[in-house]
Amino acid sequence: MRLMLSIYLRRYPFSLLTVLLITALSLLPIGSVEIAKDVPFADKWTHMVMYGILTLVIWVEYLRHHRRIQRSRLILFAFIAPIAMSGLMELLQAYATTYRSGEWLDLAANSTGVCLGTAIGYGLFLFRRKTAKPAPEEQAS
Template identity: 35%
Template structure:
């Protein structure tokens, strides 16, 4: 993890977001306007936010790569779970593609100055 002030708090908040995505993915689908490909944008955005959050919490290199791969596997696994474990959800490979694209876009924030925004806001206290 990055040398943040209260690193376990930030990790916990990120894991809470991951858990929220899991719960929303396996719960009853929310009612909403019928927007063409609207749910694909939701998948793209959710996984983009999760991956951008991972960029803030995890060091670059292997830790961030593991988090990114974990998000891609989570997205694919949740799609399979929707098709096999729920009665009111369906598996859609296009959702998994949107999840993967969102995770990739979120990880791209590691290539910008924004990668250390949380570190600048909450640096670890110096000894």
């Protein structure tokens, strides 16, 4: 268990930091943060951007450490996990805090951010695959 944690800390430090930051922003009583009142749905845009960034950071760190992607791992860790985390945060806000409220629209905005982050991450993967130099064993064939 300790070895796995050490590997994750080395390979995914920014992903873990982003998860901790989103968790803190979601659950701690930070006080009244004034979100731009003149921007419609500013709160939902904020949710979408936070989860989009989280997903993109996971993709970038994964691509940095893996030459070949395992689609099932990316689906689990860069798509399902952020959406599940989002749902958990909304439930915790609704039932475990007295100063926050969970909203279905926040979950929808978070999920939209995850989808956008996944689309950008997949685009980065395709770009890397197109521009990558072939491995030495691939050049010999």
